[in-house]
Amino acid sequence: MSRYRPPRKRGSPYITPEGEQALREELHQLWKVERPVVTQTVHEAAKNGDRSENGDYIYGKRRLREIDSRVRFLNKRLDELNVVDRAPQDTSKVYFGAWVTLEAEDGSEKTWRIVGPDEFDLALDKLSMDSPMARALLGKRCDDEVTVNSPSGEQLYHIVDIHYSP
Template sequence: MAEEKTHYMTEEGLKNLEEELEYLKTTKRQEVVERIKIARDFGDLSENSEYDAAKDEQAFVEGRVNQIEQMIRNAEIIEDDGNKDEVSLGKSVKFQEIPDGEEELYTIVGSAESDPLEGKISNDSPMAQSLMGRKVGDTVTVNTPGGEMEVKIVEII
């Protein structure tokens, strides 16, 4: 059996996953079962798009339940070590794109809770990989899909 991946996350991220799992198991599953029952009444299942859609949704929900259960099983909570001298998992880092970009602030989190629009980037992302282990004042070259960019670390929070 292959070794399962560790999923790094904050306490908040774990709580959010547990809430999503509870919702899927208690509410969403029942909604899908009801849709399947109703769709069966529409007649011939081989030509019933409502039934097919409901079965597809059921497969999606069950897949997501399994995925979340696996993530929770292999969760490792990110602890704040209090060290604000070095960029690491769980830290927020403010940087400025060189030569004249605006300052940006991102928190480095595990892939399970990354959300770049909310300022949370995965520790597996090129940006996070380039910043990890660096200190305030360091200039870092980041390889992005759009090409290389240079950033200067302004603050570690």
């Protein structure tokens, strides 16, 4: 059986300035802080002789591969990203970077920020622009109704507010 996996579809190339800064900090942490420590651990473990039974060596080499893979990904991704650092001209519509307050059918309200796929975090109310919810919201105005297809069925939302400052 082959281990081949088809390449993942690339996400949208947009990111907020905060998201870009977070990716750059992660790259710095991996390359300048974590990798030298792991490299030194592997170097010391290699001195101990038999590498086939040396846990520090085996797991250190595995961690180095993980770090190098993530560093390659971050370098390529940062080169192709477009930082969106200003609001659109028409702020009455939902675009990238907008804070959107939605009212569900049961009357509950939730505010989401539309961000790039590299920085989404549902716990922080950041919604990827490639998600079904965000795709349904893009281009809509206040007081529009939005239908979102979800695994539990269609859900209807009402756009209560749109703004572009945090």
